[in-house]
Amino acid sequence: MNTLFKALSHPVRRRIIEMLRQGPMASGDIAAAFDMSWPTITGHLNALKEANLVSPERDGQTIRYRLEISAVEEALAFLMDIAGTGGAAEHLPHAKPAKETPR
16 A cells, blocks of 8 residues: 555656546657656656556557556555545455544
Protein backbone atom coordinates (compact mmCIF):
# COMPACT_ATOMS: atom_id res chain seq x y z
CA MET A 1 0.00 0.00 0.00
CA ASN A 2 2.92 2.38 0.69
CA THR A 3 4.13 1.99 -2.89
CA LEU A 4 0.67 2.85 -4.13
CA PHE A 5 0.41 6.06 -2.10
CA LYS A 6 3.97 7.03 -3.02
CA ALA A 7 3.07 6.61 -6.70
CA LEU A 8 -0.03 8.76 -6.22
CA SER A 9 1.95 11.49 -4.47
CA HIS A 10 3.34 12.97 -7.70
CA PRO A 11 1.07 15.29 -9.74
CA VAL A 12 2.33 13.94 -13.09
CA ARG A 13 1.39 10.40 -12.07
CA ARG A 14 -2.05 11.54 -10.93
CA ARG A 15 -2.51 13.25 -14.31
CA ILE A 16 -1.50 10.05 -16.13
CA ILE A 17 -4.10 8.14 -14.12
CA GLU A 18 -6.73 10.74 -15.05
CA MET A 19 -5.81 10.28 -18.71
CA LEU A 20 -6.04 6.49 -18.46
CA ARG A 21 -9.53 6.71 -16.97
CA GLN A 22 -10.66 7.39 -20.56
CA GLY A 23 -9.13 4.09 -21.70
CA PRO A 24 -5.77 2.52 -22.59
CA MET A 25 -3.18 4.81 -24.17
CA ALA A 26 0.11 4.33 -26.00
CA SER A 27 3.16 5.44 -24.06
CA GLY A 28 3.99 7.93 -26.81
CA ASP A 29 0.57 9.56 -26.51
CA ILE A 30 1.00 9.82 -22.76
CA ALA A 31 4.45 11.37 -23.19
CA ALA A 32 3.13 13.87 -25.75
CA ALA A 33 0.82 15.35 -23.11
CA PHE A 34 3.78 16.49 -20.99
CA ASP A 35 6.69 18.84 -21.55
CA MET A 36 9.39 16.56 -20.14
CA SER A 37 11.95 14.06 -21.34
CA TRP A 38 11.09 10.52 -22.38
CA PRO A 39 13.19 8.97 -19.54
CA THR A 40 11.25 11.07 -17.00
CA ILE A 41 7.90 9.87 -18.36
CA THR A 42 9.19 6.29 -18.40
CA GLY A 43 10.15 6.67 -14.73
CA HIS A 44 6.64 7.86 -13.87
CA LEU A 45 5.06 4.99 -15.82
CA ASN A 46 7.36 2.51 -14.06
CA ALA A 47 6.39 3.90 -10.64
CA LEU A 48 2.72 3.47 -11.53
CA LYS A 49 3.40 -0.05 -12.81
CA GLU A 50 5.30 -1.02 -9.62
CA ALA A 51 2.32 0.19 -7.58
CA ASN A 52 0.02 -1.99 -9.73
CA LEU A 53 -1.91 1.11 -10.79
CA VAL A 54 -1.27 0.50 -14.50
CA SER A 55 -0.42 -2.49 -16.64
CA PRO A 56 1.50 -2.39 -19.91
CA GLU A 57 0.39 -4.28 -23.01
CA ARG A 58 2.58 -4.64 -26.08
CA ASP A 59 0.82 -3.89 -29.35
CA GLY A 60 3.45 -4.44 -32.06
CA GLN A 61 6.09 -1.76 -31.50
CA THR A 62 3.83 0.20 -29.17
CA ILE A 63 3.32 -0.22 -25.43
CA ARG A 64 -0.18 0.66 -24.29
CA TYR A 65 -0.95 1.34 -20.64
CA ARG A 66 -4.22 0.45 -18.96
CA LEU A 67 -5.49 1.65 -15.57
CA GLU A 68 -5.82 -1.16 -13.02
CA ILE A 69 -8.93 -0.14 -11.16
CA SER A 70 -8.55 -2.83 -8.46
CA ALA A 71 -5.54 -1.00 -6.98
CA VAL A 72 -7.47 2.27 -7.04
CA GLU A 73 -10.43 0.61 -5.31
CA GLU A 74 -8.15 -0.81 -2.61
CA ALA A 75 -6.69 2.63 -1.88
CA LEU A 76 -10.15 4.18 -1.85
CA ALA A 77 -11.46 1.54 0.56
CA PHE A 78 -8.50 2.19 2.87
CA LEU A 79 -9.12 5.95 2.85
CA MET A 80 -12.85 5.48 3.41
CA ASP A 81 -12.12 3.29 6.41
CA ILE A 82 -9.77 5.90 7.89
CA ALA A 83 -12.43 8.56 7.33
CA GLY A 84 -14.94 6.35 9.13
CA THR A 85 -17.40 6.17 6.26
CA GLY A 86 -18.56 2.61 6.69
CA GLY A 87 -15.80 0.09 7.39
CA ALA A 88 -14.80 -0.27 3.75
CA ALA A 89 -11.42 -1.81 4.63
CA GLU A 90 -13.04 -4.97 6.00
CA HIS A 91 -13.79 -5.91 2.39
CA LEU A 92 -10.09 -5.89 1.48
CA PRO A 93 -8.48 -9.34 1.20
CA HIS A 94 -5.72 -8.66 3.77
CA ALA A 95 -7.61 -6.38 6.16
CA LYS A 96 -7.76 -7.21 9.84
CA PRO A 97 -10.86 -6.34 11.82
CA ALA A 98 -10.58 -3.21 13.91
CA LYS A 99 -10.13 -3.79 17.64
CA GLU A 100 -12.69 -2.37 20.02
CA THR A 101 -11.19 0.13 22.42
CA PRO A 102 -12.45 -0.10 25.98
CA ARG A 103 -14.27 2.96 27.31
